[in-house]
Amino acid sequence: MRWNKAFKIAVNIIVHSKIRSWLTIIGIVIGVAAIIAIVSIGNGFQKNIQQQLGGLGSDTISISSGFDRASECPGPRCRQRPGDAGAATKNPLTNRELQAIRSIPNIAAVNTVVSQSNQVYSLGETATVNIDGVDVKVWKETTTAAMNQGRLLTSGDINVVVVGSVIAKQVFKQPIEVNRPITINGRAFKVIGVLKESGGFGAEDRKIFMPIETARDVFNKTSSQYDSFVVKVKDENQVTAIEAEINKKVDVVRHVTPDTRDFTVISMKTIQERVSAILTGVTLFLGAIAAVSLLVGSVGIANTMFTSVLEKTKEIGIMKALGAKNADILTIFLMNSGLVGLVGGALGTTVGVGIAVLIPKLGVSFVQGGQPLNTDISSQLIIFTLVFSIVLGMVAGAVPAYRASKLKPVDALRFE
Amino acid sequence: MKVVIQLENVWKTYRMGKNLIHALQDVSFKINQGEFLVIMGKSGSGKSTMMNVIGCLDIPTKGKLYLDGKDVSKLEESKLAQIRGEKIGFIFQQFNLIPTLTALENVLLPAEFQENDEEKMKQRAVQLLDFVEMKERMYHTPSQLSGGQMQRVAIARALINNPEVILADEPTGALDSKTGEQVMRLLKDLHKKEGKSIVIVTHDYIIAKNAERVIELKDGMVIKEEK
């Protein structure tokens, strides 16, 4: 029997199928729609996050003193070890670590930073702000925020600061502009530049920057001690390798092992990878739940196919009397259940894509004030779910179709 | 004269629990090409069972069945299906049209299981529907047709693959006498014009008058054979 002829009969069966078969199809529709919608949302969210994190410079690595072991040590009774984040005895970074890091190949620049949280006065207002003292020669390379007004710090600058966008616009009622005088620790500074929004999570937007020498002077910090370094690498693809190398070298200099480590090396790339891994996990998990509902739907197909074969017993007998071979009947019913899967898959895909298209238009977001939720519909996913639902339909219909094909013509004809 | 079908000591035995029911007992006879044969007998005498064996829908428990001189009594189902499709046209008491197909599609159904030229088959189906005077109704489904009309469509369907033998199991059994006569006239016509072998199962003596030969069955045995 030719495929097109079997197909014609299979289509006829579908077209004339009872409400019950359409209800079964709904099971597939829901499963497929859920998979498409969930995976599209997951992918879109992942892309969103990647974009935000990408704005933070995926070619930089930061090294800071202190190590956050919060995850290893829950509860209030957990004793802090020296060197832990927040501990008073935080061991600062020194020139030895700096030299060790500088000796690593493929590093473009190392910015040295001292940090202090301090009160800042501006036009009679006070606010506590994070202040970074930076190496003005390399800072412009490691920062990701562009200038909005004024200029960056240069060598030889004294008593001047550059202000992040949030500090400039939101922290004080009176926005800070270039040439505005501000006071930190009793010393007067002049604002020479205001940064643009850095995008991403915007750590730089909430900081004030000054030359490192000035910062040491103002906050009475020991020279040749640092709170953190920011390393810019030559090739983004080497971030992970260089990160490992930094850990190794600094471990040696500070006489620590990975277990007693009292500094933290982190790169945007690592953060991206971790976030991405978590999101992929969540998407897969939700997708798996949707897949289970699809599986339940296919059990429904199997059930309907059994009933359908039973209802069509007489017709199967007639077709056999008229010359249909067992293989013909098998083909017709397999095509029938495959078609049920395809119709369910196609409707489900339409609904799923519809949801995925609508969601960005709603403008909702996961984080308050964050970017609106985006979806990313991949054609591969659509093709996969379509093929999958056809196969699912055929697998579900396989046993009933086989039973139909094996019916004895006389018995089938006698069936009422 | 050429023999189309030959039964040789055919037995058909059904097992009902511990009992054996011999629906056919040692039946032997021949059907010649172009013959109009009527098989008579009371209900339960084994007529339908015989029809199923002749039509290769069922195989004999014992004995042999020859079709065109070839022994088909031991063939597997797919071979039997092939023979049914090519050589035999069935007409049933309950018409057995597929309710979701139109008259034309029903007539074409046996052709779907064969290799052929679809366009030619469609033309042939329309011709056959014309022959049974159902051309105007060819796009109607069975539920829109009367019993006599359905049986005429079924006759056209039996002819689509140009079979050697037409087997009709009580073709007028579900019709009133007037439409029954129409259907019989059609079958006689077919016999005369096309020279097809026709086997009709009936318990109606009036129909038996049309026959060239009558075989009477009782308890699965041939008790009378007359010309």
Ligand SMILES: Nc1ncnc2c1ncn2[C@@H]1O[C@H](COP(=O)(O)OP(=O)(O)O)[C@@H](O)[C@H]1O
């Ligand atoms: N599939 C079957 N299983 C058991 N007994 C059957 C079966 N088919 C027919 N019979 C029995 O065989 C005998 C002949 O039946 P059948 O050929 O249908 O007679 P008729 O068509 O002349 O009325 C009956 O006794 C019937 O009960």
Ligand SMILES: [Mg+2]
């Ligand atoms: Mg009968």
